[in-house]
Amino acid sequence: xxxxxxxxxxxxxxxxxxxxxxxxxxxxxxxxxxxxxxxxxxxxxxxxxxxxxxxxxxxxxxxxxxxxxxxxxxxxxxxxxxxxxxxxxxxxxxxxxxxxxxxxxxxxxxxxxxxxxxxxxxxxxxxxxxxxxxxxxxxxxxxxxxxxxxxxxxxxxxxxxxxxxxxxxxxxxxxxxxxxxxxxxxxxxxxxxxxxxxxxxxxxxxxxxxxxxxxxxxxxxxxxxxxxxxxxxxxxxxxxxxxxxxxxxxxxxxxxxxxxxxxxxxxxxxxxxxxxxxxxxxxxxxxxxxxxxxxxxxxxxxxxxxxxxxxxxxxxxxxxxxxxxxxxxxxxxxx
Amino acid sequence: xxxxxxxxxxxxxxxxxxxxxxxxxxxxxxxxxxxxxxxxxxxxxxxxxxxxxxxxxxxxxxxxxxxxxxxxxxxxxxxxxxxxxxxxxxxxxxxxxxxxxxxxxxxxxxxxxxxxxxxxxxxxxxxxxxxxxxxxxxxxxxxxxxxxxxxxxxxxxxxxxxxxx
Ligand SMILES: Cc1cc2nc3c(=O)[nH]c(=O)nc-3n(C[C@H](O)[C@H](O)[C@H](O)COP(=O)(O)OP(=O)(O)OC[C@H]3O[C@@H](n4cnc5c(N)ncnc54)[C@H](O)[C@@H]3O)c2cc1C
Ligand code: SF4
Ligand code: FES
Ligand code: FES
Numbered sequence: 001x002x003x004x005x006x007x008x009x010x011x012x013x014x015x016x017x018x019x020x021x022x023x024x025x026x027x028x029x030x031x032x033x034x035x036x037x038x039x040x041x042x043x044x045x046x047x048x049x050x051x052x053x054x055x056x057x058x059x060x061x062x063x064x065x066x067x068x069x070x071x072x073x074x075x076x077x078x079x080x081x082x083x084x085x086x087x088x089x090x091x092x093x094x095x096x097x098x099x100x101x102x103x104x105x106x107x108x109x110x111x112x113x114x115x116x117x118x119x120x121x122x123x124x125x126x127x128x129x130x131x132x133x134x135x136x137x138x139x140x141x142x143x144x145x146x147x148x149x150x151x152x153x154x155x156x157x158x159x160x161x162x163x164x165x166x167x168x169x170x171x172x173x174x175x176x177x178x179x180x181x182x183x184x185x186x187x188x189x190x191x192x193x194x195x196x197x198x199x200x201x202x203x204x205x206x207x208x209x210x211x212x213x214x215x216x217x218x219x220x221x222x223x224x225x226x227x228x229x230x231x232x233x234x235x236x237x238x239x240x241x242x243x244x245x246x247x248x249x250x251x252x253x254x255x256x257x258x259x260x261x262x263x264x265x266x267x268x269x270x271x272x273x274x275x276x277x278x279x280x281x282x283x284x285x286x287x288x289x290x291x292x293x294x295x296x297x298x299x300x301x302x303x304x305x306x307x308x309x310x311x312x313x314x315x316x317x318x319x320x321x322x323x324x325x326x327x328x329x330x331x332x333x334x335x
Numbered sequence: 336x337x338x339x340x341x342x343x344x345x346x347x348x349x350x351x352x353x354x355x356x357x358x359x360x361x362x363x364x365x366x367x368x369x370x371x372x373x374x375x376x377x378x379x380x381x382x383x384x385x386x387x388x389x390x391x392x393x394x395x396x397x398x399x400x401x402x403x404x405x406x407x408x409x410x411x412x413x414x415x416x417x418x419x420x421x422x423x424x425x426x427x428x429x430x431x432x433x434x435x436x437x438x439x440x441x442x443x444x445x446x447x448x449x450x451x452x453x454x455x456x457x458x459x460x461x462x463x464x465x466x467x468x469x470x471x472x473x474x475x476x477x478x479x480x481x482x483x484x485x486x487x488x489x490x491x492x493x494x495x496x497x498x499x500x
Contacts, residue, residue: 005338006360006406019338025407032363032402033383044338045360047407073396099449100384102396103403234385 001035008047015048016178016206024048024208026069026108029100034113038122039129053107053210056080062216068107068174068209072162073098075106085214087223087244091165094227097234107209110163110173110189111201114156115236116145127153127197135197142302144236147310149264150298154197157261158190159236164260165225167268168242171214177207186212190265217254219244222324226317227260228309237261239310241317245276252276257318259293262310269293281322283315290314343406349374350418364403365389368415376416376452390449391415397453419455 009015015024023042025031026049034040053069056078064080075081076092096104116137118124124136135154137145146157166186173184190201203209222245229235240260246253255276259267272292279285290311299307342357349372358367365382368374368391380388382401389401392414 001361001363003340003359003361005340006343006404007338008407008409025404028402028404028407029384029399032404036382045404046338047404049407097385097387099387099390099397099399102393103398 002038002041004035004042004045006045006047008050010050012051012176012208012210015046015051015208016176018046018206019044020205022046022206026105027071027103028108029096029104030108030112034120037120039113039120048107048208059213064214066106066212066214068211069105071102072096072104072106072109073101076101084218084220085165085169087219087225087242088162088165088169088214090223090225091161091227091240091242094225094237094240095161100234106162106212109160110166110186110209110212111203112160113200115159116156117141119156127193128156128200129198131196131198138300140302142300143306144238144261145300145303146264147262147297147299147303147307148259148267148294149192151193151195151197151264153195154193154264155300156193156197156264157236158263158265159261160266161225161227161237161240161260163190163266164240164242164258166212166214167258167266168244168256169214169217169219170256171212173209174211174213175203175207176210177204179204179207181210183213186266187268193264217244217246219246219256222247222321224317224320226313226320228313238306239313241314243317243321245318245321247322250280252279252281252322255321257289257293257314259310259314262297262306267293269295281318286315286318287311289318344409345405346410347405347408348410348412350414358405360404360406362405363401364391364393364405364408364413365400367405368400368413374415374417387449390452392452392456395456397449397456414452414456416452416455 021042022044023031023040023046025045025047031040049069051069053067055067056070056075057065058080059065064084066075072092072095076089081089092101095101114128118136119126119128122129125134127133127135137155142155144157145155163186171186173186173189175182175184184202188202191199224243225240227240228238230238237260239262242258245255255273257272269292272289275289275292293314294310297307342359344355345358345367346355354372356371365377365379368377377391377400378388379401380386384399384402387399389399390397391400393403393408394411
C-alpha cells in the first residue's frame with residue numbers, strides 16, 4: 001500500500017476542509033481493499049469514524065433516519081428497521097459476510113465502487129481508473145457486468161444490495177459539504193456512466209453523506225429481497241430484486257420494484273409503479289413488469305445468460321412478495 | 336486539517352493487555368497482531384475481506400482484521416483466540432481438530448480460525464465451550480467453500496455479536 005497522510009477529525013467542519021486527493025475512511029471494507037490493490041492512491045486518508053453520525057432514529061414524519069456511520073450490521077438489527085423496513089434489513093443481510101457488515105457503514109455502502117475485475121486489475125485499461133484510457137471489459141470476460149444503463153465507455157455493475165432496497169423505498173440521502181447541507185433522492189444519487197464513467201455519483205468536492213432518510217411507506221408485510229448469487233456469503237448479486245407491495249383485498253394498491261447487480265446503478269423504473277397500481281397479481285402482469293424493467297437492456301458476449309435469467313427472477317420475486325415474504329433469504333423478520 | 340504521514344501512535348487493548356506503539360499509517364491490524372504481537376491464531380487468507388481467516392473481535396464484534404488500519408481504531412479492544420486459552424493449552428488444538436474432523440476431508444479450512452473465535456466469543460461465561468456447544472456451532476456457522484455443514488445462517492443475527500463467521 002502506498003504511503004498517505006492520515007487524520008481523524010472530530011467535527012464535520014474539519015472534515016469538509018479536506019485537501020485535494022483525499023479519501024474518507026469509514027468501515028474501510030472497500031477503500032482499504034482498493035488501496036491494497038493500488039486502485040485507490042489517496043494522498044490523504046481522513047478517518048471520519050469520530051464524527052457523531054452513528055444514530056438510527058424515528059423521524060417526525062413517521063419515517064426513519066439512518067446515520068451514515070451506523071454499521072450495516074447495526075442497521076439491519078435495529079428494532080426500527082426490523083419492524084418498519086424489513087425489506088432494507090433483508091437486503092443488507094444478503095450482502096457480504098457478518099464480519100463485513102460489522103465494519104461496513106451505511107455511507108460507505110452507498111459510495112462503494114464497482115467490482116469489475118478490470119477496474120481492480122491495474123494492468124488493464126479502465127475508464128473509471130483513468131479517464132479516456134478505454135474499457136477492458138467490453139468484448140472480454142464480462143459475465144458479472146451490467147445489462148442496463150451501460151455505455152460504450154463502461155459496463156460496470158453497481159454492486160450494493162442495500163441501495164437496491166433504498167431505491168424501492170425511495171430513500172433520501174443527506175449530504176453535507178462546504179456549501180452546506182442538501183438532500184438527494186437515492187434514485188438520483190448514482191450517475192449513469194455515459195461518457196464519464198469516473199463520475200459515479202452527485203457528491204461535490206469535499207461533500208460527504210451524513211445520513212439517509214427513509215419515508216414512512218415501509219412495505220412491512222409484502223416484500224422480498226431476492227438475490228441470486230454463487231455463494232451464500234461474500235458473493236455479489238448476479239441479479240437481485242427488491243419488491244415492496246401494499247396489498248388490499250388481493251389487489252396491489254401500490255408497488256415498487258428495483259433491480260441490483262444487472263445495472264450500472266440501482267435500477268428503478270417509475271412507470272412500474274403505474275403498471276402495478278390497482279391490479280391483481282397475475283403471470284401476465286408480472287411478465288409485463290419484467291419487460292418494462294428490462295427495457296433497453298443490452299448484453300455483451302459474456303453476460304447474455306443473465307439477460308435470460310433476469311425476467312424469471314423478477315417474476316419470482318414479485319410472487320414471493322404477493323404471498324407475504326417467505327423466508328427464502330436471511331431476513332430481519334425471522335424469529 | 337492536521338494530517339500526518341509520520342508514524343502515529345497505535346493504542347489498543349489486545350487480549351486484555353495494553354499495547355502502545357508508533358506505527359506508520361499503512362500498517363494493517365492483521366500484520367500488527369501477527370508480527371508485532373505473535374498472535375498467530377489470526378491468519379492471512381485472501382487478504383481482501385472474503386475468507387474470514389483474519390477474523391478478530393474488535394470491541395466485541397467479529398471483523399476482518401485484514402481490512403483495518405491499525406491506527407484507525409484508537410483504544411479499541413481486540414480479542415483473538417489466544418485470549419481464551421493459556422499458551423500451550425491442548426484444548427485449543429483439540430477444538431480445532433474437532434472442527435476439522437466434522438468437516439471431512441474435502442475442505443480448505445480457511446474459515447476455521449473465524450469460526451473458532453466466534454464460538455469461543457459466544458461462550459457466555461468466558462469458559463471454553465462444552466462439546467454440545469461445539470456441535471451446535473459447527474452446524475450453524477457458514478463456510479465459504481461449502482466444505483462444511485451449513486444451515487440457514489439465522490443464528491447469526493441472534494448472537495450477541497451481529498454474526499458469527
Ligand atoms: C468480501 C466482501 C464482500 C462483500 N459483499 C457485498 C455484497 O454482497 N453486497 C454488497 O452490497 N456489498 C458487499 N460488499 C461491499 C461492502 O458492503 C462495502 O465495502 C461497504 O458497504 C463499504 O462501506 P465502508 O464503511 O466499509 O466504506 P469504506 O471502505 O470506508 O469507503 C468506501 C468508499 O466510500 C467513501 N465513503 C465512506 N463513507 C462516506 C461518507 N459518509 N460520505 C461520502 N463518502 C464516503 C470512501 O471514501 C470510499 O471511497 C462486500 C465487501 C467485501 C469486502
Ligand atoms: S467496465 Fe467500467 S470499470 Fe470495468 S474496465 Fe470498463 S470502464 Fe473500467
Ligand atoms: S485474510 Fe481473508 S478475510 Fe482477511
Ligand atoms: S471455507 Fe473452506 S472449509 Fe470453510
